[in-house]
Amino acid sequence: MARLVISSVVPTAAVVMMSVQGEADYLRRSMLAGAREFLVKPFSSDELTASIRQVSARERDKQSRIAAAPVAVGSAAASGPRSTESGEPGIIVAVFSPKGGVGRTTVAVNLAVAAASELGRKVVVMDGSFQFGDVGVLLNLNPKNKSIADLVPELEHGEPESIETFVINHSAGIRVLLAPPSPEMAELVTPTGVKRVIEALRRTHDLVIVDCTSSFNDTTLAILDAADIVLTMLSLEITSIKNMRLFLEVAEQLGYDDGKVKLVLNRADSTLGIRVADVEHSIGRRVDHTIVSDGRSVVYALNRGVPFFLSNREAQVSQDVLRLAGTLVGSREASSSDESARKPAAKKSLFAWRS
Numbered sequence: 001m002a003r004l005v006i007s008s009v010v011p012t013a014a015v016v017m018m019s020v021q022g023e024a025d026y027l028r029r030s031m032l033a034g035a036r037e038f039l040v041k042p043f044s045s046d047e048l049t050a051s052i053r054q055v056s057a058r059e060r061d062k063q064s065r066i067a068a069a070p071v072a073v074g075s076a077a078a079s080g081p082r083s084t085e086s087g088e089p090g091i092i093v094a095v096f097s098p099k100g101g102v103g104r105t106t107v108a109v110n111l112a113v114a115a116a117s118e119l120g121r122k123v124v125v126m127d128g129s130f131q132f133g134d135v136g137v138l139l140n141l142n143p144k145n146k147s148i149a150d151l152v153p154e155l156e157h158g159e160p161e162s163i164e165t166f167v168i169n170h171s172a173g174i175r176v177l178l179a180p181p182s183p184e185m186a187e188l189v190t191p192t193g194v195k196r197v198i199e200a201l202r203r204t205h206d207l208v209i210v211d212c213t214s215s216f217n218d219t220t221l222a223i224l225d226a227a228d229i230v231l232t233m234l235s236l237e238i239t240s241i242k243n244m245r246l247f248l249e250v251a252e253q254l255g256y257d258d259g260k261v262k263l264v265l266n267r268a269d270s271t272l273g274i275r276v277a278d279v280e281h282s283i284g285r286r287v288d289h290t291i292v293s294d295g296r297s298v299v300y301a302l303n304r305g306v307p308f309f310l311s312n313r314e315a316q317v318s319q320d321v322l323r324l325a326g327t328l329v330g331s332r333e334a335s336s337s338d339e340s341a342r343k344p345a346a347k348k349s350l351f352a353w354r355s
């Protein structure tokens with residue numbers, strides 16, 4: 001692909017692909033290789049100039065955001081191991097929901113791409129759904145890739161030294177630690193092991209995003225305990241709201257404050273008969289972020305193995321995800337001025353709650 005050559009010479013170049021081939025697979029490979037826009041021939045000169053202007057404006061916007069970002073790491077975001085730019089450990093973000101199917105994996109992956117590509121952060125996504133992880137599917141990764149299961153022998157003996165060998169550099173600019181390839185291998189991953197992995201990842205990444213399962217099993221509890229921020233997702237469905245209320249009660253008993261638990265309403269759609277204000281009234285808390293419902297962009301991208309943030313950067317759903325990424329990145333500055341808030345050890349552990 002063109003970018004492979006161009007980007008090595010001019011890393012800041014934005015590539016607009018033009019081709020007579022409009023097939024989905026060609027489009028997918030172009031986007032993953034870094035194309036910013038894709039035009040299928042024939043197209044009018046107006047379409048061409050409009051696309052170039054749009055891409056140029058977007059790139060300028062992106063460069064200014066990276067320049068303004070305090071811990072910018074630029075286009076080297078997905079390259080090999082190194083400490084975080086600031087020397088501080090990265091932020092651990094658990095993407096959780098007490099109900100399945102509300103968009104955790106979708107948001108985790110696109111959030112990572114947004115933070116890496118637009119905010120210049122070094123980001124790793126860990127698939128914490130050890131039985132039926134979907135992260136690899138959304139990113140079109142071969143299931144034969146290495147996964148956390150390959151780390152198991154080391155995990156039981158302290159520090160996982162070769163962790164970098166098992167983290168995949170994805171062409172979308174992020175790094176990925178996959179879940180085991182088959183469900184029966186999930187039980188090999190222990191809570192202690194998973195904590196060690198997360199702690200090791202945070203030493204070399206600005207952002208560690210963990211896609212969790214919705215069940216309160218031991219490994220999920222370990223991830224929530226270790227997280228600096230728990231993005232707790234819900235949808236405008238009565239079952240999701242009910243479970244959220246229960247989860248918030250548990251979180252409160254544990255001493256998880258509002259700074260740690262952030263509520264993200266996904267698929268916010270005014271036609272569903274429940275308003276955001278109704279949700280907030282029901283759970284007794286404000287929703288921190290909303291992400292619009294956009295089945296067209298999201299499912300289209302899912303079925304092609306391309307994050308929608310890459311294939312439909314202009315869509316409202318992408319803007320919403322970018323806004324959320326900006327808040328997470330900004331939370332580092334806020335939290336570093338309040339070091340105690342970064343240390344979950346001072347709080348009660350979820351394990352303590354279970355015993």
Ligand SMILES: Nc1ncnc2c1ncn2[C@@H]1O[C@H](COP(=O)(O)OP(=O)(O)OP(=O)(O)O)[C@@H](O)[C@H]1O
Pocket residue numbers: 097099100101102103104105106107129134214266267291292293294295296298299302317
């Ligand atoms: N903002 C959105 N707009 C439209 N569709 C969405 C949105 N977010 C997620 N979806 C769709 O909802 C479905 C569930 O998403 P996803 O698999 O990310 O959820 P999950 O919480 O990870 O589910 P699971 O419990 O299976 O792990 C998918 O078909 C996805 O494409």
Ligand SMILES: [Mg+2]
Pocket residue numbers: 104105106129134
């Ligand atoms: Mg999922």
